Structure formats: C-alpha cells, structure tokens
Amino acid sequence: MNPTDSAANLPQVPASLAFASAGASIALEAGALIHEHFKNGVATEYKGDVDLVTVADRASEKLIVERLHQVFPQHGIYGEEGTRKQLHSEYRWYIDPLDGTTNFAHGFPVFCVSMGLEQRPPGLADDQDGTLIAAVIYDPTRDELFTAERGKGAYLNGRPIHVSPTPVLAESLVATGFPSRKRHANPNVFFYQEFTLRSHGVRRAGSAAIDLAYVACGRFDAYWEFNLNPWDTTAGMLLVLEAGGTVTCFDGSPFRINSREVLATNTHIRREMIRIFDDLFAGRDLEPLLTPQEFAAQRAARST
Numbered sequence: 001m002n003p004t005d006s007a008a009n010l011p012q013v014p015a016s017l018a019f020a021s022a023g024a025s026i027a028l029e030a031g032a033l034i035h036e037h038f039k040n041g042v043a044t045e046y047k048g049d050v051d052l053v054t055v056a057d058r059a060s061e062k063l064i065v066e067r068l069h070q071v072f073p074q075h076g077i078y079g080e081e082g083t084r085k086q087l088h089s090e091y092r093w094y095i096d097p098l099d100g101t102t103n104f105a106h107g108f109p110v111f112c113v114s115m116g117l118e119q120r121p122p123g124l125a126d127d128q129d130g131t132l133i134a135a136v137i138y139d140p141t142r143d144e145l146f147t148a149e150r151g152k153g154a155y156l157n158g159r160p161i162h163v164s165p166t167p168v169l170a171e172s173l174v175a176t177g178f179p180s181r182k183r184h185a186n187p188n189v190f191f192y193q194e195f196t197l198r199s200h201g202v203r204r205a206g207s208a209a210i211d212l213a214y215v216a217c218g219r220f221d222a223y224w225e226f227n228l229n230p231w232d233t234t235a236g237m238l239l240v241l242e243a244g245g246t247v248t249c250f251d252g253s254p255f256r257i258n259s260r261e262v263l264a265t266n267t268h269i270r271r272e273m274i275r276i277f278d279d280l281f282a283g284r285d286l287e288p289l290l291t292p293q294e295f296a297a298q299r300a301a302r303s304t
Contacts, residue, residue: 017149024138026115033063034059061079078231091120100205116134116231117134117135134150134238137212161217175211175222176188176224211225212236215264218266222273227260
C-alpha cells in the first residue's frame, strides 16, 4: 500500500471506533513504511543471541511513537523496541511495530503492525491490569486492517468478524508459534505433535498478532503459544474477545496482559484443548485417537 493512496482505497474502520480509528491511521502509515522496506530489501542485526531486529522495526516504532504523541499527547507507550513513555498515564498503548520480524527478514510475507490500548484508572497498582479498550492489527502485504473496541465488536476492513462455529478439535485448524531463542527449553514441540494428531492441522505463521486476528475472523479455530509479551497479545486478545471467542491461560485461568502463555479459541473447543493441556502437563495418557469410522459416527450424531 502506498501512503499517498486516496482515502477511498484505504481499509475502512467503523466511525464508532474513535480510538481504533485514530490508531488505524497510524498503523496504515507504519504498515506502508515497513512494506516499502520489505520491497527494497531488508537490513538485519541481532538484538540477542538469535533475535533479529531490522531497520524497519525501529523506523516503524519511531513513526508510531511520533504519531501517537501528536494525536494523544497524554497517552503512555510501551513498545517492543524499547519505547517506554508516560507509563503512569491513564491510557497506555502496547505496540509491536513489526510483528513477524523473522519472516520479514527472510522475505516471507507474513508480518504486521500491532497496537493495543489499555485504560488504567488512577491509582491502579502496577501489577494490576487495566481494561483493554481498543485494538488495531494491520497486515500490509494483504492490506487487511483488523480493528476492535471494547463492547463495539471486531472488524476486518470495516466489516464485522466472528470466531468460527467449528464444534470440536478434530474438525479444527489451529495455530501455534515457537520462540526464536531457547527453543531447546520450550516444550511446545510435544503439544504441537498432539494437536497435529487431534485436529485438521496446526499452522505456524510466525506472527502472534496475525494468529490471534485469524482466530477472531474464523480462519483459525484456536491458537496457543508460550513466552509471549504484552505487545504480542494485547491487540489480538481484544479482537478475539469482541469476535465472540475466549482468551485464557492453558489451564483456563484468566489471561493477563503480562501472562507468558495464551490460549485463544472460538469458545466451542476451549474445554477440549484445556483438557489436553492438563493431561500433557500432568504426564497422563491422553484419550486414544478416534478411528475414521468413530469420527464419522460422532459427527453424524451431532448433526441429528
């Protein structure tokens, strides 16, 4: 997308979403910037042993911070690339200026800009969550803009979205992710195997924000991942909730902004997935897989 495109050609946001609309304008501009970097070639460096960061990450965060300060000078900002501004403000933006950096750096076109807005009442303790009130996720390669505000629904390019109606895990397409560092210490490969065997398939796109947005619009039926950060999850979490889904920890307990694990579902397969997590963590044997004949019989019984 070119930032000089006419407004009529830009993804739309419902007029009722005041915060999300303002955030979307910024995300569209940042998305155009990182897409231009993507087309022109990517310069990368390491910010840890294996964690990549690009010129585009930093340029995008700089742009977002500048624009947010212009539009909402009293708002705080918590950004992936190190921005920490006015964190004691009533409103705090969590921003990932380029979610999917590894994809981006390798020329794989799955990445986005993610912005979530939390409202924190005066006097709220630092270790307590406020209320997530607005979300923006923009995928510039597909020109897809996901927006939501608390109590006002979730939208893709201005049209309402909803989680899928898929009733059971066996008929579901689910998603997960793996960390770029300390993979050897991450147990997710075992969960990946079990959910692959018990679903229509598991996808690993490499962008937590896009995975959550896809749960919200019904492309995925569920998504789980370990060791995420607030800038990864805040926008996507609100999208899923406003689209009728659920977001919890693996044991079904409430998800918090600083939770290190996330399970987002279409609601229907939530209990089934939590039961599998419970059995795997406890080292118990899982229920045997259904045969094709048993699965067909079960499906037929649900349709009667």
